[in-house]
Amino acid sequence: MNDTPLLTPFPRVAILGVGLLGASLGLALKKRQLATRVLGVGRANSPSLQTALDRHAIDESFTDPVAACQSLAAGDLIVLATPVRQFPDMLQRIAPHLPPGVLITDVGSTKSQVLQWAHDLLPNTVHFVGSHPMAGSEQKGPAAARDDLYENAVCLVCKTHSESSIQNSELSPTARITALWTALGMRVIPTDAATHDRWVATISHLPHALAAALVNTAAADPASLQSIAGGFLDTTRIAAGDTTMWTDIFLTNRPAVLAAIDQFAQQLQTFRTAIANNDEPAIRKSLDSARTTRQSLADPRNKRNSE
Amino acid sequence: MNDTPLLTPFPRVAILGVGLLGASLGLALKKRQLATRVLGVGRANSPSLQTALDRHAIDESFTDPVAACQSLAAGDLIVLATPVRQFPDMLQRIAPHLPPGVLITDVGSTKSQVLQWAHDLLPNTVHFVGSHPMAGSEQKGPAAARDDLYENAVCLVCKTHSESSIQNSELSPTARITALWTALGMRVIPTDAATHDRWVATISHLPHALAAALVNTAAADPASLQSIAGGFLDTTRIAAGDTTMWTDIFLTNRPAVLAAIDQFAQQLQTFRTAIANNDEPAIRKSLDSARTTRQSLADPRNKRNSE
Known part of the structure; x- marks a missing residue:
C-alpha cells in the first residue's frame, strides 16, 4: 500500500443515506480528517438524520438530495449509501443539479447494474467510480454505526468506461476513490463489474x-x-x-x-x-x-x- | 436447574479418547472436583496421552482400554470420547472386562446407532446412557482442550430401554449422567435417540x-x-x-x-x-x-x- 497516492481531504462529502454504512463512513471520515464537512441526506419521516447528527457522523442534514448536491463544488464527493434499488431514483433526481467535476461513488453490493445506471443517468461532466466496501454487520441504522467499520476489510473498486477521458485532475477519479478507501484502512482490490x-x-x-x-x-x-x-x-x-x-x-x-x-x-x-x-x-x-x-x-x- | 439431584463425585472416571472433547472433560471434572481420579486411554503411537497428562486433564494414562476398565469398580464412570465409528470396536474389547455396576456414557454426535451398539455389545450388568454435549470447536486434540468447553452449552441425554430395570442405586443412571453434565455447567435436555x-x-x-x-x-x-x-x-x-x-x-x-x-x-x-x-x-x-x-x-x- 506504500505506492498509494496521498489523498487530499475532500472539502465536502455528501452521504446519501445515513444508515449503518453511511453513518459509519461519516464517523470514519471525520475521525481521520478526510472531509472538512460531511453532509447527510435522509428521509424526513425517519429519526436516522437526527441520530447521525447526534453521533457527529454528519455535520449538516438534508432531506432533499438536490439541496445537498447544490451546495457542492468540483472536487467534492457524493456517496450513494441507500439500498441499491433506490439508486436510479436518486441519480435521476440529482443529475440535473450536479456541479461539474464532482466525484460520485457508492457503497452498494452489486456493480454491473449500478455502473449501468450511472452510465445511463449521469451527465458526462461528473465522474462515477463504483465501490463495494465489504464491511457491514447484521445490525442496521446510524445507532449501530462505528468509526472502525471499514478498517481491515476489503473494498472492491470498479472504474467506469469513461475513466480514460479524464484530463485535468491530479489523481484520476479511480485513484482518488482508491486512496479514500485505503486511507480508511481498507485493502482495495481493483476489478471490473462482471468479475x-x-x-x-x-x-x-x-x-x-x-x-x-x-x-x-x-x-x-x-x-x-x-x-x-x-x-x-x-x-x-x-x-x-x-x-x-x-x-x-x-x-x-x-x-x-x-x-x-x-x-x-x-x-x-x-x-x-x-x-x-x-x-x-x-x-x-x-x-x-x-x-x-x-x-x-x-x-x-x-x-x-x-x- | 434447582431440582437437579446433587451428584456424588465419581471415585474414578475413565475417558476413552483424549482428544479435544475427552481432555476438556478431564479438565472440567478435575476443576469442579467431580472425579477423584481421571484415567485417560489413548493410542500408543500418538502424543495425545502425554499432552493430556502434561495439561493435568488426566491423572493416569493407558494405551489398553481393558487395563483401564479393569481398574474400575461399581459406581465408576466410563466415557467414550473417540470418533463415533470406533465405539463398536471399543465396546467389544471392554465388554468382557467391565465391573458390574459401572456406568457408561459417551460424547458422540449421533445416538440411534450408538444406543443400538450399546444394546448389542454390552452386558446387562452395566448401564449405558447416551450423551451428546453440544460443545466443540474447529480445533482438535488435547492441546486445544479447555476446562470451560462445556459451560453454558446444551447437552442432549438419551436413556436406554433398560433403564426401568435399575433397582438399587440412589440415582438412576440417567439421573446421574444428567447431574454430571449439569454440574459441568450444561443445560441438559432429555430426549430419545430418534428425536x-x-x-x-x-x-x-x-x-x-x-x-x-x-x-x-x-x-x-x-x-x-x-x-x-x-x-x-x-x-x-x-x-x-x-x-x-x-x-x-x-x-x-x-x-x-x-x-x-x-x-x-x-x-x-x-x-x-x-x-x-x-x-x-x-x-x-x-x-x-x-x-x-x-x-x-x-x-x-x-x-x-x-x-
Whole structure:
C-alpha cells in the first residue's frame, strides 16, 4: 500500500443515506480528517438524520438530495449509501443539479447494474467510480454505526468506461476513490463489474441465501432450535441482516446469484450422494478439501488486535 | 436447574479418547472436583496421552482400554470420547472386562446407532446412557482442550430401554449422567435417540455439510477468496472441523442427514425460483422469516460474559 497516492481531504462529502454504512463512513471520515464537512441526506419521516447528527457522523442534514448536491463544488464527493434499488431514483433526481467535476461513488453490493445506471443517468461532466466496501454487520441504522467499520476489510473498486477521458485532475477519479478507501484502512482490490458480481455472488450473496434457507429449514421443526450451538449460530448470523438491503442485492445481481446457487446445489448433491452411498472416501475427500481451504483463509477482523 | 439431584463425585472416571472433547472433560471434572481420579486411554503411537497428562486433564494414562476398565469398580464412570465409528470396536474389547455396576456414557454426535451398539455389545450388568454435549470447536486434540468447553452449552441425554430395570442405586443412571453434565455447567435436555438424531441433523450436521459445500464452491473460483469478509468466514467456520469426526457423524446419522439435506435443498430452490422470477414479495417473505427467527435465538456463548 506504500505506492498509494496521498489523498487530499475532500472539502465536502455528501452521504446519501445515513444508515449503518453511511453513518459509519461519516464517523470514519471525520475521525481521520478526510472531509472538512460531511453532509447527510435522509428521509424526513425517519429519526436516522437526527441520530447521525447526534453521533457527529454528519455535520449538516438534508432531506432533499438536490439541496445537498447544490451546495457542492468540483472536487467534492457524493456517496450513494441507500439500498441499491433506490439508486436510479436518486441519480435521476440529482443529475440535473450536479456541479461539474464532482466525484460520485457508492457503497452498494452489486456493480454491473449500478455502473449501468450511472452510465445511463449521469451527465458526462461528473465522474462515477463504483465501490463495494465489504464491511457491514447484521445490525442496521446510524445507532449501530462505528468509526472502525471499514478498517481491515476489503473494498472492491470498479472504474467506469469513461475513466480514460479524464484530463485535468491530479489523481484520476479511480485513484482518488482508491486512496479514500485505503486511507480508511481498507485493502482495495481493483476489478471490473462482471468479475465483482461473480465473486460476491459466491462469497457474500450465496452465503446469505444459504443462511436464510438454513434458518427456515430449522424453523420448520421448532423444537430443534432449543438445542442450537455455536455452529448453527455462526453459520446463520448473517440471516439476521436487513431485509430491504438483501432483497435489493438479490434482485440486482440475479444472473450471478442464480449461477452461484446452482454451483452450490451441485456440490451439495454430490455430497448427499456420497452419504447415501456410504461412500467414505468421497465424504472424506470433500470434507478434507473444504477443511484445507477454510484453514488457509485469514480473518481480516483479527488484524484489529494483532496490528 | 434447582431440582437437579446433587451428584456424588465419581471415585474414578475413565475417558476413552483424549482428544479435544475427552481432555476438556478431564479438565472440567478435575476443576469442579467431580472425579477423584481421571484415567485417560489413548493410542500408543500418538502424543495425545502425554499432552493430556502434561495439561493435568488426566491423572493416569493407558494405551489398553481393558487395563483401564479393569481398574474400575461399581459406581465408576466410563466415557467414550473417540470418533463415533470406533465405539463398536471399543465396546467389544471392554465388554468382557467391565465391573458390574459401572456406568457408561459417551460424547458422540449421533445416538440411534450408538444406543443400538450399546444394546448389542454390552452386558446387562452395566448401564449405558447416551450423551451428546453440544460443545466443540474447529480445533482438535488435547492441546486445544479447555476446562470451560462445556459451560453454558446444551447437552442432549438419551436413556436406554433398560433403564426401568435399575433397582438399587440412589440415582438412576440417567439421573446421574444428567447431574454430571449439569454440574459441568450444561443445560441438559432429555430426549430419545430418534428425536435427537433428527434435531442434530438439522441444526448441526446440515450446517456442516453446507459450510463444506460452500467452501468447495468458492474454491472452484479461487480469485473470489481474496475478497472474503466476515459473513463468509462465520458461515464457513465449522468447515475447518476434524474430518474423521465429521465423516463418522455423516455415516452414523445417514437417514436423518439425508432428510435434512433434502428439506434444505427444497428451501433453497424455492428461494432460487423467487429470484429467477423477480418475485420481490417472495424474496422479502423468505428473508423476513429467516431474520425474525434468527434474531429470536439467544447465543449461549454470551452467558460466559453476562452471568
